[in-house]
Amino acid sequence: xxxxxxxxxxxxxxxxxxxxxxxxxxxxxxxxxxxxxxxxxxxxxxxxxxxxxxxxxxxxxxxxxxxxxxxxxxxxxxxxxxxxxxxxxxxxxxxxxxxxxxxxxxxxxxxxxxxxxxxxxxxxxxxxxxxxxxxxxxxxxxxxxxxxxxxxxxxxxxxxxxxxxxxxxxxxxxxxxxxxxxxxxxxxxxxxxxxxxxxxxxxxxxxxxx
Amino acid sequence: xxxxxxxxxxxxxxxxxxxxxxxxxxxxxxxxxxxxxxxxxxxxxxxxxxxxxxxxxxxxxxxxxxxxxxxxxxxxxxxxxxxxxxxxxxxxxxxxxxxxxxxxxxxxxxxxxxxxxxxxxxxxxxxxxxxxxxxxxxxxxxxxxxxxxxxxxxxxxxxxxxxxxxxxxxxxxxxxxxxxxxxxxxxxxxxxxxxxxxxxxxxxxxxxxx
DNA sequence: TTCAAATACGGAACAATGTTCCGTTTATCA
DNA sequence: TGATAAACGGAACATTGTTCCGTATTTGAA
Numbered sequence: 001x002x003x004x005x006x007x008x009x010x011x012x013x014x015x016x017x018x019x020x021x022x023x024x025x026x027x028x029x030x031x032x033x034x035x036x037x038x039x040x041x042x043x044x045x046x047x048x049x050x051x052x053x054x055x056x057x058x059x060x061x062x063x064x065x066x067x068x069x070x071x072x073x074x075x076x077x078x079x080x081x082x083x084x085x086x087x088x089x090x091x092x093x094x095x096x097x098x099x100x101x102x103x104x105x106x107x108x109x110x111x112x113x114x115x116x117x118x119x120x121x122x123x124x125x126x127x128x129x130x131x132x133x134x135x136x137x138x139x140x141x142x143x144x145x146x147x148x149x150x151x152x153x154x155x156x157x158x159x160x161x162x163x164x165x166x167x168x169x170x171x172x173x174x175x176x177x178x179x180x181x182x183x184x185x186x187x188x189x190x191x192x193x194x195x196x197x198x199x200x201x202x203x204x205x206x207x208x209x210x
Numbered sequence: 211x212x213x214x215x216x217x218x219x220x221x222x223x224x225x226x227x228x229x230x231x232x233x234x235x236x237x238x239x240x241x242x243x244x245x246x247x248x249x250x251x252x253x254x255x256x257x258x259x260x261x262x263x264x265x266x267x268x269x270x271x272x273x274x275x276x277x278x279x280x281x282x283x284x285x286x287x288x289x290x291x292x293x294x295x296x297x298x299x300x301x302x303x304x305x306x307x308x309x310x311x312x313x314x315x316x317x318x319x320x321x322x323x324x325x326x327x328x329x330x331x332x333x334x335x336x337x338x339x340x341x342x343x344x345x346x347x348x349x350x351x352x353x354x355x356x357x358x359x360x361x362x363x364x365x366x367x368x369x370x371x372x373x374x375x376x377x378x379x380x381x382x383x384x385x386x387x388x389x390x391x392x393x394x395x396x397x398x399x400x401x402x403x404x405x406x407x408x409x410x411x412x413x414x415x416x417x418x419x420x
Numbered sequence: 421t422t423c424a425a426a427t428a429c430g431g432a433a434c435a436a437t438g439t440t441c442c443g444t445t446t447a448t449c450a
Numbered sequence: 451t452g453a454t455a456a457a458c459g460g461a462a463c464a465t466t467g468t469t470c471c472g473t474a475t476t477t478g479a480a
Binding site: 011013014015016039040041051052055059060061 | 436437438439440441442446447448
Binding site: 270 | 465466467468469470471475476477
């Protein structure tokens with residue numbers, strides 16, 4: 001994403017790069033802990049940085065939100081490739097669907113911001129789709145070719161279906177409780193979501209044919 | 211809505227009543243002009259009132275939003291009765307559907323607030339439905355009985371359909387432009403919405419039978 | 421009509437937040 | 451090592467929601 005040896009311009013100063021990363025990491029944590037509406041100051045403090053530093057890189061609060069969102073979309077999409085390399089096609093597919101499920105639940109708070117009408121977020125749905133659809137399509141195709149999944153499922157349909165599943169299953173509200181032992185992975189709703197997801201995965205395996 | 215001679219408690223002071231009304235009226239105007247996110251101060255100023263006065267009646271900003279919303283739902287639902295009294299059933303029906311259409315377009319900004327997850331607005335969808343559904347049902351039944359509309363249409367379905375129609379047709383964004391000659395009645399989108407609505411109304415007339 | 425008590429009023433003041441500014445510190449490079 | 455450009459930190463500013471309280475108004479009775 002960043003130009004390092006592109007030569008067209010000076011290199012980014014090392015402390016600047018370090019801080020940009022720290023801010024993104026902090027923002028990810030704080031958004032998950034206190035919701036997307038968490039104050040900028042809290043993020044800056046978590047990152048061990050002044051607000052001025054944060055604002056140089058992300059002139060608007062929404063820019064930070066967008067950056068975090070994209071970064072996590074990237075990470076989730078990248079996992080698709082990793083999983084495809086480390087597992088047999090069917091296994092890679094079902095593992096990634098769980099991974100995607102977790103992504104959706106985590107981003108529950110963001111979702112409402114996305115549809116808030118703020119033009120700052122207009123580009124995100126496209127970003128979401130243009131990264132996830134091919135990622136899933138690859139997994140799907142590979143699994144189908146290996147005879148481990150049916151081939152008549154549209155990747156985008158599946159993304160939407162699981163998205164609905166996961167966001168309906170997680171308890172409402174924007175911010176996570178943040179209390180000890182509060183791992184979302186073990187919430188009742190999350191378990192329910194996983195069960196429903198398993199159902200869909202089974203559906204993908206059995207009707208296989210096309 | 212307000213108790214005047216209920217005797218259980220003192221009467222509301224006249225200036226208080228006057229101001230409450232002024233604030234609601236101002237809020238309605240300001241919400242339409244600057245969007246639901248308009249500052250409380252702007253509403254107070256428009257009403258010719260101090261913020262303290264506004265806050266005594268509406269302790270939370272959201273209380274004011276809710277009050278305005280309900281008031282307009284009431285007004286729109288009341289128009290159903292008026293129209294039914296002043297026009298033949300089919301005419302009353304189609305006139306009210308246009309009226310409802312206007313309501314939806316005006317409340318476009320509110321709609322996103324409603325689904326923002328703020329618990330303050332939780333009661334509004336019910337309020338909406340429990341007022342509009344019977345209102346429309348009456349018009350539909352009367353028109354059906356008079357042979358001016360089919361009788362196999364569900365009031366709530368129709369409300370939703372027109373709601374979608376109208377909110378899709380109006381240009382996006384929360385606030386109205388507010389420039390001169392900006393009457394929403396004459397916007398391109400509104401005209402389009404009316405044309406679609408006419409289509410539905412014709413549909414109601416012709417397939418009549420049940 | 422006049423007066424006292426109850427009630428409501430207005431807007432300054434407070435708190436929380438996003439954002440900007442600028443004097444100070446640090447990284448880079450010769 | 452020192453000059454310079456870049457980045458830093460956080461105080462200060464602007465905008466809001468909300469609270470407080472001294473002042474003005476309404477009301478009911480004398």
